[in-house]
Amino acid sequence: MDPRMCRKISSSESLPDADNVEYEVSNIIAPQESEENFLIEGSPEPNSVTWLDDDQIDELDLNLDQTNLFFHRVDSADIIYRSKKKKCKMVGKYVMGDVLGEGSYGKVKEMLDSESLCRRAVKILKKRKLRRIPNGEQNVQREIQLLRILRHKNVIELVDVMYNDEKQKMYLVMEFCVGVLQDMLESSPGKKFPQRQAHDYFTQLLDGLEYLHGQGVVHKDIKPGNLLLTLDQTLKITDFGVAEELNMFSPEDTCYTGQGSPAFQPPEIANGAEQFSGIKVDIWSSGVTLYNMTTGRYPFEGDNVYRLLEAIGRGEPAPPPASLGPTLGALLTHMLKRDPDLRPTVQQIRRHAWVQAQPPLEAGERLVSPRSRRSDELHNSTVIPYLVERHYASAQEYFTERDLRHELGDGGSRTLSTAELSDAESSRRKHRWHSSCGRLPSCRLT
Amino acid sequence: MFNPDINDYQLTSIITECCGGVAVVYSALYKPSNQNVAIKRYFVDKTRENANLIQQDILTRKALQHPNILPYLTSFVHGRELYVVSPLMTFGSCRDILDRYYHEGLPELACAIVLRDVLLALQYLHKQLYIHRSVRASHVLVGANGSVRLSGLRSAASMMVRGRRQKQLHNLPPPDHDNVNLVWLSPELLEQNLKGYDERSDVYSVGVLCCELANGAVPFAELPTTLMFTEKQRGARPQLLDCTTFPEPCLHDGDMKSIYNTDSGVGDSEAPRARQLYGARKFSDTFHHLSDLALQRDPEKRPTASQLLNHSFFKQIRKTDYLPGLISRIKPIKPDPNDMSAMLLQQKLSEMDIEKTTEWDF
Numbered sequence: 041m042d043p044r045m046c047r048k049i050s051s052s053e054s055l056p057d058a059d060n061v062e063y064e065v066s067n068i069i070a071p072q073e074s075e076e077n078f079l080i081e082g083s084p085e086p087n088s089v090t091w092l093d094d095d096q097i098d099e100l101d102l103n104l105d106q107t108n109l110f111f112h113r114v115d116s117a118d119i120i121y122r123s124k125k126k127k128c129k130m131v132g133k134y135v136m137g138d139v140l141g142e143g144s145y146g147k148v149k150e151m152l153d154s155e156s157l158c159r160r161a162v163k164i165l166k167k168r169k170l171r172r173i174p175n176g177e178q179n180v181q182r183e184i185q186l187l188r189i190l191r192h193k194n195v196i197e198l199v200d201v202m203y204n205d206e207k208q209k210m211y212l213v214m215e216f217c218v219g220v221l222q223d224m225l226e227s228s229p230g231k232k233f234p235q236r237q238a239h240d241y242f243t244q245l246l247d248g249l250e251y252l253h254g255q256g257v258v259h260k261d262i263k264p265g266n267l268l269l270t271l272d273q274t275l276k277i278t279d280f281g282v283a284e285e286l287n288m289f290s291p292e293d294t295c296y297t298g299q300g301s302p303a304f305q306p307p308e309i310a311n312g313a314e315q316f317s318g319i320k321v322d323i324w325s326s327g328v329t330l331y332n333m334t335t336g337r338y339p340f341e342g343d344n345v346y347r348l349l350e351a352i353g354r355g356e357p358a359p360p361p362a363s364l365g366p367t368l369g370a371l372l373t374h375m376l377k378r379d380p381d382l383r384p385t386v387q388q389i390r391r392h393a394w395v396q397a398q399p400p401l402e403a404g405e406r407l408v409s410p411r412s413r414r415s416d417e418l419h420n421s422t423v424i425p426y427l428v429e430r431h432y433a434s435a436q437e438y439f440t441e442r443d444l445r446h447e448l449g450d451g452g453s454r455t456l457s458t459a460e461l462s463d464a465e466s467s468r469r470k471h472r473w474h475s476s477c478g479r480l481p482s483c484r485l486t
Numbered sequence: 487m488f489n490p491d492i493n494d495y496q497l498t499s500i501i502t503e504c505c506g507g508v509a510v511v512y513s514a515l516y517k518p519s520n521q522n523v524a525i526k527r528y529f530v531d532k533t534r535e536n537a538n539l540i541q542q543d544i545l546t547r548k549a550l551q552h553p554n555i556l557p558y559l560t561s562f563v564h565g566r567e568l569y570v571v572s573p574l575m576t577f578g579s580c581r582d583i584l585d586r587y588y589h590e591g592l593p594e595l596a597c598a599i600v601l602r603d604v605l606l607a608l609q610y611l612h613k614q615l616y617i618h619r620s621v622r623a624s625h626v627l628v629g630a631n632g633s634v635r636l637s638g639l640r641s642a643a644s645m646m647v648r649g650r651r652q653k654q655l656h657n658l659p660p661p662d663h664d665n666v667n668l669v670w671l672s673p674e675l676l677e678q679n680l681k682g683y684d685e686r687s688d689v690y691s692v693g694v695l696c697c698e699l700a701n702g703a704v705p706f707a708e709l710p711t712t713l714m715f716t717e718k719q720r721g722a723r724p725q726l727l728d729c730t731t732f733p734e735p736c737l738h739d740g741d742m743k744s745i746y747n748t749d750s751g752v753g754d755s756e757a758p759r760a761r762q763l764y765g766a767r768k769f770s771d772t773f774h775h776l777s778d779l780a781l782q783r784d785p786e787k788r789p790t791a792s793q794l795l796n797h798s799f800f801k802q803i804r805k806t807d808y809l810p811g812l813i814s815r816i817k818p819i820k821p822d823p824n825d826m827s828a829m830l831l832q833q834k835l836s837e838m839d840i841e842k843t844t845e846w847d848f
Binding site (some may be wrong): 154159216218272417419427430431 | 655656657665668676677681682710711713715716719
């Protein structure tokens, strides 16, 4: 198949007139699209989306270059620039936004459900990368299986799963969250939360854990890095990659494998026990999480994973600092008992005095807010610029230097820097917004 | 008091199917007192998700009491269905009235009365720390004596969360089956950022309702959902269509014409007629001002429901104004006690498709 068949070339892009052949220079000058920003003319029907491989795209560019094999002399004024813009790409009914984070398996991006307008996050898993991670594919399968059944306000919801066989990608569409507790801790003074805030998160963690354990699911990797926050500060337990569903007919909660993060592992796993109580693993890890959220430290530390596991396996946890107060200290000590049988259950923790009473915000303490993303404290939708491109900016995507100078009111003939170009472009866009809006008879710009 | 027993009710006719086929609304006669009521019958089994919403709806309505909010009378389970009894609102919803009798919109004074009553309901709701989140003509019902009542509390949200009063909410209302409800929602609600939204989001919806009642057509309704979203984010404000706002027909491009038709919400054949009607009428400046105030992009600048009630637009209402008299084209839903078809229909209901003729959501 001719790769060009895969890409719908928009009318303005193809520039069909013979006179315009030189202007295809724009393909060289225009910023090269990364794979993610590569335009596939957006259309809400999932079937109309055509996927291109990196190789195909390269081939496509080569083909285009061949038309420029001999040089034309081109006056700089004749060069047509193409604005660097957010190209609207759709996967199924979802409009893609910016990257929110990156993991070993692939990227997490923001998306917008074009039908319900609900913000979503999507975990994009590349098969190629997944194969390189030990147990990668199995863990993903397990995660999908578990998340499909689980439904609780403190457990991340898996909204949709999509596959693209051609690209060997899998899309896990999840609830949108604004931050990870881990990131918030790292950006906060002393790398800890005020007790009031830690209390809020911890009680929600207990709600989620109680539900999971009631459903016979052991998470086995509870840690601040796996606790997300939504816009309304609801905590969501995420990453069920190493979670385990207990045998429904067995009265025990025996587990045999532990793959969680070392610093949050209990002594029985650190010591390599062949079997252990799954539920008490989660209790331990939640204890370490609470310890970490309130002190900014870990009950066990080590220079490397081996030292760390050795410390967990052999030693007693560093006693909770006295500054935490006796109630929280007692709770932490109880949760971090070396003997799993001595650790409390979720119900017992719930009845603990520290959990029962919400601690006050001490003088001088400030609540830590989710870390702003690219200096956007409000965590605005990153999809809007793509939508704007899709709905408004298609008419004038090409412009010349002369247009720009005119726009900037600059009579000189010097060449503009890229930054100036993009600034000018943004002011152009603003201008266009006004003009296009004025044309809507029933709409007015505020 | 109404008995929670199916045998005390005689279903008289089907009013409408709603909630995407999950429920049917009947008119019925409450035999002990010979009163007409409306019964909404839910097929709870059809969707598991909706059961929570129905429960929420009932609980919210039980907790609320206001002359402009559709009361809850009783509810009961019979067979596999849930029946919820409410007073019969004889003239149906404002959406029905627009669709059947007033394509081009209601007269200004009628709009004023309806909007005032909706604002009174919202003023009360907001005081009770609820945000309605689906203010729209199909949720504004008109009773026999001209009483106006707000329904649709299914998507209402309380600002009390886990015993604490929230300053703002962040979540979208529960999705309706075809996501039409989004058209009435405020830009800040749709935006879903950390700033969230509060009860002023309802005021924006009132602004959209202003245009819906006055123009007959729903603003943004014909736009793709994502375009409606960006239009709102950019602060595009729908307007009341009259000779001051409706543009001359001599437009320069075809592009324009399509927007035009879109916004008038009528088909090509009817466009010239609607254009004439819009071009010939004139709404008062205060009406334009009111809708403009309510539709401001920045919620901080938007007035509250109470502040809007003091707007001079409502000064035109006299005590003697009678809503059904102002919109004399409307006819009541006539329950016919001799019509047995409803009873028969009830038997066959599970097999047959009911044509969706009106929108009457409780």
